[in-house]
Amino acid sequence: MIRIVLAGQGGQGVLSAGRFLAESGLHEGKEVSYLPAYGPEMRGGTANCSVIISEEEIASPLCTEPDVLIALNAPSFHRFAPKVKSGGMIIVNGSISDAYAGRNDVRIYDIPMNDLALEAGDVRAANMIALGVLVKASGLVQEKSILNCLREKFVAKPQLCQVNERAFTLGMEQAE
Numbered sequence: 001m002i003r004i005v006l007a008g009q010g011g012q013g014v015l016s017a018g019r020f021l022a023e024s025g026l027h028e029g030k031e032v033s034y035l036p037a038y039g040p041e042m043r044g045g046t047a048n049c050s051v052i053i054s055e056e057e058i059a060s061p062l063c064t065e066p067d068v069l070i071a072l073n074a075p076s077f078h079r080f081a082p083k084v085k086s087g088g089m090i091i092v093n094g095s096i097s098d099a100y101a102g103r104n105d106v107r108i109y110d111i112p113m114n115d116l117a118l119e120a121g122d123v124r125a126a127n128m129i130a131l132g133v134l135v136k137a138s139g140l141v142q143e144k145s146i147l148n149c150l151r152e153k154f155v156a157k158p159q160l161c162q163v164n165e166r167a168f169t170l171g172m173e174q175a176e
Contacts, residue, residue, distance in 0.1 A: 001056065002140055003063045005080050006130075007048035008072030008093075010038060013127030017070070018049035020131060020153075024145035025053040033061040048076065053140055068138065070130045072113065073097060081106075091133050093126060109133050109175065116170045122160075125167035132171020143172065 004021065008014040015036050022034035031054045038047040050063035064083065069090045071077035074097035077090070081101040084090055089107045092099045095114035111133055113126035120129075128150075135143055146168060154161035 001052060001054035001058070002068065002138070003066045003085075004051045004053075004068040004070065004134075004140075005048060005063055005066040005083075006051065006070045006072075006127075007046070007076035007080055008127075009076075010045045010047045011124075012047070012072045013124060014047040014072060015049050016153075017127035017131055018051050020146055020149045021051045021053070021134075021141065023149045024141040025051075027145050027148065028141055030055060030141075031058050033058045035061040035063070046075070048080075068134065070134065071097065072126060072130065077101075089134075089137060091130050091137075093130070095126075107137075109137065111171070111174050113171075116174070117167050120167035120170055121163035122167075125164050128164045128167035129171035129174070132168040132173075133175045134171075135168075136172040136175035143168075 006014050006018045022032045025032040033052040036049040052058050065085050067088045069080045069084045071092045077092050077097045086105040091109045093113040094110040095112045099110035113129040116129045117123045117126040
């Protein structure tokens with residue numbers, strides 16, 4: 001069972017990334033829990049979600065001690081990094097956050113997500129950079145599962161699909 005918290009600012013695609021991850025797990029026949037939480041503002045407020053992916057039944061959707069944190073901004077990194085389980089993984093957006101967690105018991109991937117997303121074609125694809133890092137570093141779900149979810153969501157917007165696929169690939173390269 002892997003517990004993931006994805007967190008950032010509204011508009012950064014935190015909830016979309018969590019949904020892609022959860023749907024990918026479902027496509028692979030795994031047990032999945034997806035629990036979104038966001039502030040009253042749609043854009044600009046805080047947003048986070050918990051995703052649990054397991055081979056066995058999930059008893060509770062709550063994720064108080066995540067195995068993985070994906071932090072797309074500094075406030076989210078500093079809020080959730082202390083809660084990550086020892087031996088866990090933190091993927092942080094180094095373009096807009098420091099990566100100092102004050103811990104040496106977790107793996108930290110300090111990735112310039114915004115810069116890479118711009119390279120892919122749109123800063124809003126930073127969430128896909130993060131998913132690329134996660135998939136490559138953990139093997140939690142298969143690459144093709146995420147790409148299939150992307151293609152389903154952006155079937156009517158091929159340009160957005162291409163940008164997000166490039167971002168996902170760049171993220172996977174960063175984890176190598």
